[in-house]
Amino acid sequence: MERLTVQEEEAMQAVWLTGEGNVKSFLEKMEEPLPPYTTLASTIKNLEKKGYLQSRQVGNMYMYRPTITESQYKQGYMNNFIQDYFDNSYKAMVNFFVEQKQLSKDELQEILEMIERKK
Structure with missing residues (x-):
């Protein structure tokens, strides 16, 4: 599991809160200071490329949903953290x-x- 940047983790938090949604719906779940819409859209696309999100087109917009749960991400992150910093x-x-x-x-x-x- 690839480690996410802080910006990507914040986006994933919004995705997990929303479930399936579009960039605008994720933006509404984020805390201040909000990233610009275009920045969040780029982050969402990167998360899709990394395999954390799956998309489907509905009309002229894309709907995204997570491919892993928050719990699965935390488990993978913590396992890597323990391995990298505390020799497992x-x-x-x-x-x-x-x-x-x-x-x-x-x-x-x-x-x-x-x-x-x-x-």
Whole structure:
């Protein structure tokens, strides 16, 4: 799975919120500051070329829909992130956040409880 740019991720967020739609409908789901219509249209076309969107023509406009879910993208992104930055070790990732004081003892305990519930 190819990593998306920030601009592409923002566009995909709008697509996932909309489901199937056109560029205008995606623009309506985006937060300020909004990209220009033509910029979003180019981004949508790039996402289609990359395989993240599928299009069909309806009259004189194109309707787009996602080919993957947000959950599938997050899973692929996180797997690549862990592999690229933490040598495929979730333990190393957690340790990094603990060392950076971005993960507290209470939060670690909550994570352990979530793991136990999944068993």
